[in-house]
Structures are given as C-alpha cells and as structure tokens.
Amino acid sequence: xxxxxxxxxxxxxxxxxxxxxxxxxxxxxxxxxxxxxxxxxxxxxxxxxxxxxxxxxxxxxxxxxxxxxxxxxxxxxxxxxxxxxxxxxxxxxxxxxxxxxxxxxxxxxxxxxxxxxxxxxxxxxxxxxxxxxxxxxxxxxxxxxxxxxxxxxxxxxxxxxxxxxxxxxxxxxxxxxxxxxxxxxxxxxxxxxxxxxxxxxxxxxxxx
Amino acid sequence: xxxxxxxxxxxxxxxxxxxxxxxxxxxxxxxxxxxxxxxxxxxxxxxxxxxxxxxxxxxxxxxxxxxxxxxxxxxxxxxxxxxxxxxxxxxxxxxxxxxxxxxxxxxxxxxxxxxxxxxxxxxxxxxxxxxxxxxxxxxxxxxxxxxxxxxxxxxxxxxxxxxxxxxxxxxxxxxxxxxxxxxxxxxxxxxxxxxxxxxxxxxxxxxx
Numbered sequence: 001x002x003x004x005x006x007x008x009x010x011x012x013x014x015x016x017x018x019x020x021x022x023x024x025x026x027x028x029x030x031x032x033x034x035x036x037x038x039x040x041x042x043x044x045x046x047x048x049x050x051x052x053x054x055x056x057x058x059x060x061x062x063x064x065x066x067x068x069x070x071x072x073x074x075x076x077x078x079x080x081x082x083x084x085x086x087x088x089x090x091x092x093x094x095x096x097x098x099x100x101x102x103x104x105x106x107x108x109x110x111x112x113x114x115x116x117x118x119x120x121x122x123x124x125x126x127x128x129x130x131x132x133x134x135x136x137x138x139x140x141x142x143x144x145x146x147x148x149x150x151x152x153x154x155x156x157x158x159x160x161x162x163x164x165x166x167x168x169x170x171x172x173x174x175x176x177x178x179x180x181x182x183x184x185x186x187x188x189x190x191x192x193x194x195x196x197x198x199x200x201x202x203x204x205x206x207x208x
Numbered sequence: 209x210x211x212x213x214x215x216x217x218x219x220x221x222x223x224x225x226x227x228x229x230x231x232x233x234x235x236x237x238x239x240x241x242x243x244x245x246x247x248x249x250x251x252x253x254x255x256x257x258x259x260x261x262x263x264x265x266x267x268x269x270x271x272x273x274x275x276x277x278x279x280x281x282x283x284x285x286x287x288x289x290x291x292x293x294x295x296x297x298x299x300x301x302x303x304x305x306x307x308x309x310x311x312x313x314x315x316x317x318x319x320x321x322x323x324x325x326x327x328x329x330x331x332x333x334x335x336x337x338x339x340x341x342x343x344x345x346x347x348x349x350x351x352x353x354x355x356x357x358x359x360x361x362x363x364x365x366x367x368x369x370x371x372x373x374x375x376x377x378x379x380x381x382x383x384x385x386x387x388x389x390x391x392x393x394x395x396x397x398x399x400x401x402x403x404x405x406x407x408x409x410x411x412x413x414x415x416x
Binding site: 006 | 211212213215216219220223225226227230231232237240241243247248251252274277351353354356357358360361363364367368371372374375378411412415
C-alpha cells in the first residue's frame with residue numbers, strides 16, 4: 001500500500017523506474033491534499049465567534065470534505081491496482097489466434113477499469129471544488145492561502161486524472177464507451193476549471 | 209518531521225485544526241511529486257534503444273531532477289519551521305512600548321524568513337519545469353501522462369508558493385523588500401506558467 005509508506009519513501013518509490021506508481025496515484029494524492037486542506041480550514045473556522053453565523057454550514061462542508069478525502073485516499077492505491085491489471089493482461093500468451101483474441105479482450109476490459117478510477121477521481125474533485133468555493137467565501141479569511149492551495153491541488157488532481165482518462169480512451173476500441181466517457185470527462189474538466197478560476201480570482205483579489 | 213510520517217498520517221495531520229502545516233508544506237510536497245515523476249520518466253527512458261540518441265541528455269536531466277527533489281523535500285519541513293517562528297514572534301509580550309517595538313521587529317523578521325522559503329520553492333519550480341519541458345520532447349512517449357502530471361504538480365506547487373509569498377508581502381513594512389520580492393515572484397510565476405502551457409499543449413495534442 002502506497003499510503004502506508006512514509007512521505008520520503010513514497011517519493012523515492014515514485015521516482016524509481018517502476019512504472020506502476022505514476023501520474024494516476026499522484027493525481028489522487030493531490031486531490032487528497034486538497035481535501036485535507038479544506039478540512040483544516042473548516043476546523044479553523046468552526047468554534048470561532050466571528051464565524052458563528054456560518055458554523056452549521058461549515059460543519060456540513062467538513063463532513064463532506066472528510067468523506068471525499070477518504071475516497072481520494074482509496075484511489076491512490078486503486079490506481080496502482082488498475083495499472084497492474086492492465087500490465088498483467090498485456091503479459092497474457094499470444095501464440096494462438098484464440099489466445100490473441102482472449103488477450104485483446106482482457107486488455108480492453110482492464111483498460112476500462114483503469115479509466116473508471118481516474119474518471120471517478122475527476123467526479124469527486126468536482127464535488128470537492130464546490131466545497132472549496134463555499135469556504136473561500138465563508139471560511140476563516142486568515143487561511144485564504146491554504147484555501148487557495150486546496151483549490152490548486154484539486155484542480156491539478158482533476159487535470160492529471162483527465163490526462164489518464166484521455167490517454168486510455170485513445171487506445172480503446174469500444175467507441176460507445178469512449179465517446180460517453182470522453183464527454184463526461186470534458187464536462188467535469190470544464191466545471192472544475194470554472195469553479196477553480198472563480199476561487200483564485202477571489203483570493204488573488206484579496207491578497208494584493 | 210512531516211516527511212517521516214506515513215502518507216495517511218501526513219494527510220490526517222494536515223486536515224487537523226493545527227495551522228502549522230498548511231498550504232506552504234503542501235506546495236513543497238506537490239513540487240516534490242513533480243520532480244519524482246520527472247525522475248521516473250527519465251529512468252523509463254534511459255537504457256531504451258529507441259531513446260539511445262538522447263540518453264546522455266536525459267541522464268543530465270535526471271541528475272538535476274533528483275537534486276531539485278531533495279531541495280523540495282527539505283522545504284516541506286522548512287515551511288513549518290518558518291511558520292512556527294512567525295507564531296512565536298506573535299506570542300512575544302506587548303505590555304511596554306519597548307516590548308511592543310521588539311515584538312513588531314521580530315514579527316517582521318520572521319515574516320521575511322517565511323517569505324523566502326516559498327520564494328525559493330518558486331525559483332526551483334521554474335528550474336524543474338524546464339526539465340519537464342525537455343522530457344516532454346525527448347523522454348519516453350509512453351509516459352506522456354506522467355510527464356503531464358509532473359508539469360501539473362510543479363505548476364500547482366509554484367502557484368501555491370506564490371499565494372504564500374504574496375500574502376506575506378501584503379502585511380510587511382519593508383517596502384523595498386516587498387517590491388523586490390513581488391517583482392521576482394511575478395516574473396517566476398509568468399515564466400513557469402508559459403512553460404507549463406507549452407508542455408500541456410504538446411501533451412494534449414498527442415493524446416486525442
């Protein structure tokens with residue numbers, strides 16, 4: 001499990017020549033960091049007199065943010081498992097016609113799983129970015145740079161997952177699947193990007 | 209040390225109500241992840257027949273990328289130390305005029321240190337992004353999405369550090385320092401952003 005490694009060992013493992021842990025796991029970790037910062041800002045808001053009016057809303061945000069953080073963290077390891085499944089399908093024998101066709105089918109099936117993990121990550125990044133939008137307005141204004149970094153991490157996580165989704169789709173043969181998932185990915189990408197710009201615009205306006 | 213925690217514990221610590229570990233450390237971690245992915249793609253390029261012509265250049269990139277990764281990792285913990293120094297300056301007594309003026313001076317001095325850490329992070333992100341630009345063109349093209357995620361992480365790390373720099377500068381009194389550092393920060397931000405767009409444009413063009 002990547003997530004049980006120390007940060008130092010995680011970085012060393014990532015930098016090694018093993019391709020199993022790569023951009024997919026890093027995107028999920030970036031999203032986890034975004035959710036963790038969102039939760040931190042919520043906790044630095046709750047209980048403060050100045051923010052008494054928004055307390056119940058921020059508590060709701062915290063609950064959702066912690067749920068998303070758990071989901072993001074699970075995807076860090078899921079992505080590696082999905083990659084390994086693709087690799088083992090590529091390793092199947094291809095000596096007879098029957099083997100070749102079985103191998104192709106297995107690769108395509110494994111690619112679907114490997115595409116659904118980052119697509120789920122993108123969807124959750126969209127939900128998490130909505131939470132950041134709320135805390136950028138209602139959360140502790142002393143933590144604006146942390147809120148901004150939360151938005152940056154979720155945006156980078158979503159865009160990284162999009163690269164993985166699009167690269168997988170580009171070699172897949174089930175065109176109905178490809179078109180449906182590409183449309184979903186591009187829609188999420190646009191929505192997340194719009195929310196992200198909105199948040200950063202607000203924060204940049206406050207720190208000059 | 210944050211970097212000796214497991215990824216899971218790091219995320220839990222970050223999400224807690226302790227403000228010491230926040231956007232600054234996360235930005236440095238994002239940059240570390242970007243450098244680690246850059247090193248991985250270098251290692252997946254070196255030794256491959258297809259990339260024999262660029263081998264010596266990619267080896268140079270790997271060496272620099274590993275040096276930057278060590279620098280980034282050090283900043284993860286440095287940022288927390290700098291934050292704690294600011295907080296302890298704020299905690300100084302302010303009963304007499306002399307104490308007040310000493311406290312103000314200490315806060316301003318601590319803020320300078322706390323500003324130089326993310327500024328150094330930005331500078332190193334600029335160097336690391338140049339390396340990603342090289343491997344996007346010359347590195348293993350099967351690892352394009354990892355290269356893209358490396359660029360995304362370095363960009364997010366640089367932008368996160370910029371938020372910290374600008375927020376600190378906005379409350380500082382040494383105007384010569386403020387103007388000089390703001391100009392440096394904005395120049396790095398623009399250069400990193402230009403290189404980032406260039407890399408992503410190239411990668412997006414290849415994966416559709």
